[in-house]
Amino acid sequence: MxxxxxxxxxxxxxxxxxxxxxxxxxxxxxxxxxxxxxxRDINGKAVLAGLTDISEIRSYTIVDSEVVPCEGKLFYHGIDIEEIVDGFIKEDRFGFEETSYLLLFGKLPNKEELAVFEELLAEYREELPTSFVRDVIMKAPSKDMMNTLARGVLTLYAYDDAADDTSVENVLNQCLHLIALFPLLSVYGYQAYSHYHDGNSLFIHAPMKEYSTAENILHMLRPDSSFTPLEAKILDLALVLHAEHGGGNNSTFTTHVVSSSGTDTYSVVAASLGSLKGPKHGGANIKVVKMFEDMKTTIKNWEDEDEVKQYLSDLLNKKAFDHAGLIYGMGHAVYSISDPRANVFKKFVETLSKEKGMDQEFGLYSMVERLAPEVIAKERKIYKGVSANVDFYSGFVYNMLGLPTELFTPIFAIARISGWSAHRLEELINAGKIIRPGYKSVAKHKSYTGLDER
Structure with a gap:
């Protein structure tokens, strides 16, 4: 067909x-x-298209009227992401629900507010009808979970009596439902695909009310529902780091663009999912994993720096892996010296690699992170620094957690729906004009020619 x-x-x-x-x-x-x-200009500086109070990305400072690159920083409503992570890690808590509250309401919740918010999400997780799982998710499962997720979101429109109501109160309610339901739509979609396409046993575990978002993902995905505390905490950390990244990233800008037309929440989120699916955006960590799989079979000695450098050089010169001329996971449109998300991630990745007995793989990742900027600087004319981005380590983490590659990008979406929701609300509340940038035509004018004269 x-x-x-x-x-x-x-x-x-x-x-x-x-x-x-x-x-x-x-x-x-x-x-x-x-x-x-x-x-973006040749130096990577973005064209200013809007204002936001939700998050800030800092990659440079101004010194004596000159732009000077600095260590990357990411702020959620003015709070450094590294402080947010340190806060819930020190208190031995999960952080994604707290982070979602912060993104949506602009403040950190107190204990009572957090408990109420977590209970609300837990109740909304239970509102996915059994008939929806049977009639929508189990029917015509797609090989790509992002398409499955988008189809699920668009079908939820039919279950919502107030689907076209764009009042702040109604949109917030819709967004909270989507934040709660994204893990179910993603994991159940994968289970259907795994069963019907790969012939594996079908498992549909109901979410546990007392579990966090990260715990529920692992619980619903694994046949025996088991996971270690470290596994759940690192997946939770991944959700926190991916939850938001400014208004200018492709999928969030899509949220603003489509919201500005006045359309419904489900159409907006489906459009953002379409953006995130792209390999230049949310699908990048899959490329990193596949690149390292090729690297591990090509390089004989993983500890030989010269051999690793040669492979990286071959990548850039289109002689290795997919011949695209790219070292996946290195470089970012905004950050130059460092991506703060990658820095935070790396601290915990090493711990997980030891638990999983994958110290050697972690050593190879660390070596590539160290050598790649040197090789790129030698082989390419670059206008700003190059460092590992969050995708460099996230795919490795998901591999160690045993997550199928089909769920790598949906995990990103499960996190980012919180940021999209905040930006949709911000666009609606500020009621700006429909977003319509200009395109200059370079076509030459010519006269119409009749059909018999062509």
Missing amino acids: LHGSEKNLELIKKYSEQCITKFHIDPELYTKYEVKRGL
Whole structure:
């Protein structure tokens, strides 16, 4: 289905060649008309498109009127993400629910507020109808869980009597339901795929009311529902670090753009999921894992720096792995010296690698993190520093947790729905104009030609 006959496919091939020829735009025209591709200048500085109170990304400081790169910083409502993590780790608590509260309401909850919020999410998790699991999730399971998740979100529209109500109160209620239900839609979608496509046994575990979001993901995913405290805490940490990252990242900007049209919450979130699915955005950690799998089979001695450097050089010169010329997990559109999320993650990744007996793999990751900037600087003309980003370690963590690669990006979405929700509310509350940037036409004018004269 949706492939076409051999004759039609040949026709489509011809049509596509016409598209490539006609739609190609001379790259020099972008320079001529000062168009900032990707809404960024050559140094990576973004075009200012809006204001937000939700989060801040800091990658440079101003010294004597000059831009000076600095260690990366990420703030949620003005609070350093590293302080947030230190806070709940020291108190031996899970942090994602607290972080979601902070993102949505702009303040850290006290004990009573946090308990009420956690209970609300737990109750909303139980509101996914049995018929929804049977009739939607189990029917026509997709091989890509992001499409499954998007379909689930769009179908929830039909279950909502106030689906088109864009009042703040109603949208907040819809967002809280989605925050609660994303783990179920994702994990159940995977279980259906695993059963119908791979022939594995089908497990549908109901969520546990007393469990955190991270605990419930592991509980619902694993046949025996078992997990260690360290596993749950590191998955929780991953959710906290992925929950929000400014208004300009592709999926969150999508949230703002689609919200500005006045459409419903489910359409907005489905659009954001479509953005996050892309390998240049949420799917990047899968590429990191696959790159390291290739690296581990290609490199004979994982502790040989020269051999690792050669492999990295081969990557950049399109001689290794997928021949794309990229070292996945290295570099970021904003950060240069360091990605604070990667720095926080790394401290706990080493601990988990010891528990899982994967010290050697962690050593290889650490070596690549150290050597890659040196190799990139030698092989490429770069305009800012290069460092490991959060995707560099997240895929390794998910591998150690035994999470299937099909769920890597949905885990990102389970975290980021909190940030998207906050940005949707911010867009609606500030009631701005519909977002409509300009595109300059470079087409030459010509006269219409009648059909017989063409």
